[in-house]
Amino acid sequence: MAAKLSDKSERVFANNSLLDRAHIAAMAAQGVVLVAVLLNLVLQDHYHNQLAGIAALGLVIVFVLQLLLRRVAVALREQQRAQFTQTRDSREQIQELFAMTDMLQAAETYEDAAAVLMATARRLLPGYGAALYIFNNSRDRLDLARAWDMPEGVVAQEMLSPANCWALKRGKPHINAPHEMTLCCAHHGSQVASVELPMMASGQLHGLLILTHAEIDGAFDRLMDIRRMGRALSDSMSLALSNIALREKLRTQSLRDPLTGLYNRRYMEDALERFVSLGSRNGGSTAVVMLDLDNFKRLNDDHGHAKGDAVLRDVAAQIVGALRPTDVICRYGGEELVAILPDCSLEDALEKAELLRERIESLSGSHECAISASLGVATVPETATSATDILPIADAALYAAKKAGKNCVLASERRSGRDAPRLATINARQT
Numbered sequence: 001m002a003a004k005l006s007d008k009s010e011r012v013f014a015n016n017s018l019l020d021r022a023h024i025a026a027m028a029a030q031g032v033v034l035v036a037v038l039l040n041l042v043l044q045d046h047y048h049n050q051l052a053g054i055a056a057l058g059l060v061i062v063f064v065l066q067l068l069l070r071r072v073a074v075a076l077r078e079q080q081r082a083q084f085t086q087t088r089d090s091r092e093q094i095q096e097l098f099a100m101t102d103m104l105q106a107a108e109t110y111e112d113a114a115a116v117l118m119a120t121a122r123r124l125l126p127g128y129g130a131a132l133y134i135f136n137n138s139r140d141r142l143d144l145a146r147a148w149d150m151p152e153g154v155v156a157q158e159m160l161s162p163a164n165c166w167a168l169k170r171g172k173p174h175i176n177a178p179h180e181m182t183l184c185c186a187h188h189g190s191q192v193a194s195v196e197l198p199m200m201a202s203g204q205l206h207g208l209l210i211l212t213h214a215e216i217d218g219a220f221d222r223l224m225d226i227r228r229m230g231r232a233l234s235d236s237m238s239l240a241l242s243n244i245a246l247r248e249k250l251r252t253q254s255l256r257d258p259l260t261g262l263y264n265r266r267y268m269e270d271a272l273e274r275f276v277s278l279g280s281r282n283g284g285s286t287a288v289v290m291l292d293l294d295n296f297k298r299l300n301d302d303h304g305h306a307k308g309d310a311v312l313r314d315v316a317a318q319i320v321g322a323l324r325p326t327d328v329i330c331r332y333g334g335e336e337l338v339a340i341l342p343d344c345s346l347e348d349a350l351e352k353a354e355l356l357r358e359r360i361e362s363l364s365g366s367h368e369c370a371i372s373a374s375l376g377v378a379t380v381p382e383t384a385t386s387a388t389d390i391l392p393i394a395d396a397a398l399y400a401a402k403k404a405g406k407n408c409v410l411a412s413e414r415r416s417g418r419d420a421p422r423l424a425t426i427n428a429r430q431t
Contacts, residue, residue: 105243180219291337315373
């Protein structure tokens with residue numbers, strides 16, 4: 001694009017120089033005609049024919065130069081009109097980019113940002129297909145966020161590996177043009193040319209934008225022409241992706257425990273209220289399993305806090321792997337964890353709690369130290385009436401499990417009638 005603008009500027013400069021020289025030549029020819037006419041008045045008659053010939057030749061030269069001037073003036077007018085059109089188009093493109101940036105500031109999710117990019121790209125680059133890829137949380141692959149107007153026969157892949165993309169390896173735009181014999185990315189599996197634009201912000205790659213066109217002839221030059229506009233789109237989008245990722249990170253940090261990755265206590269309390277309300281409306285049970293690692297202080301003292309942190313992380317992973325995706329697991333405090341099991345009866349909760357106890361105990365071999373947990377189980381409405389009293393009842397069952405010798409599962413007694421619940425008897429499942 002910059003080279004083309006330079007060529008146009010050079011042509012305008014050359015035409016202006018030609019116009020100046022033609023003006024000077026025309027003025028010189030007119031001077032010759034004027035001198036011939038004046039000499040014809042003062043010289044003798046036998047010179048008149050020669051002077052008339054000179055004047056006629058001068059007039060012919062003047063006419064030719066005027067034709068040349070007319071042609072150059074028309075060319076200059078066309079170039080000025082083209083420059084005006086280009087300036088107007090550039091202004092409109094800048095306005096579109098500003099509008100896109102403003103809309104992206106209001107985007108709360110990757111889907112919102114992709115929708116804004118698609119709408120803008122269709123206006124600024126009509127006829128071009130595009131695919132937007134965004135890094136996943138583990139940053140080991142890029143997932144397809146949205147694809148639009150792809151050429152016939154070209155299907156955007158659902159995921160890409162960063163190791164297969166030259167644009168991501170170099171952090172620079174890369175053109176795949178098989179018919180031009182260019183170096184193509186390993187994931188490029190079609191004969192249609194494309195330009196790939198990495199999205200980088202704050203020194204980190206956030207995604208990849210791929211632009212393509214159905215026509216094969218002149219594809220490389222066409223993609224070179226739109227590369228500048230594509231970079232403007234990808235730069236604006238990269239800032240939006242960075243902001244969305246930052247907001248997501250802050251939201252996660254406000255809801256998750258940084259060590260274990262489990263939900264924190266504040267989220268647990270809100271989730272418990274919600275699940276108990278839904279259960280009472282649908283007639284289902286909501287279970288709470290409260291878990292506390294046995295002798296955890298001694299483990300920290302004997303093996304160090306780094307070992308204790310590693311044990312907590314592995315315990316959290318074991319619990320997450322054993323429960324359903326709809327269950328909510330939280331770090332209640334210290335080495336105490338809470339699992340909320342919606343639509344789960346007391347008997348099912350006891351079986352789940354026993355499974356958790358076994359999986360936690362199995363970690364002893366890998367960590368080369370004794371690891372076990374005591375668990376207390378309570379449910380609404382079997383042993384509790386509301387979200388307010390189910391946690392104290394589960395905690396009382398946990399305390400009873402500790403007194404019973406640890407490394408066991410206890411549940412509070414089913415309540416009779418509609419009276420307030422009480423921990424009258426403990427049902428134990430011990431190994």
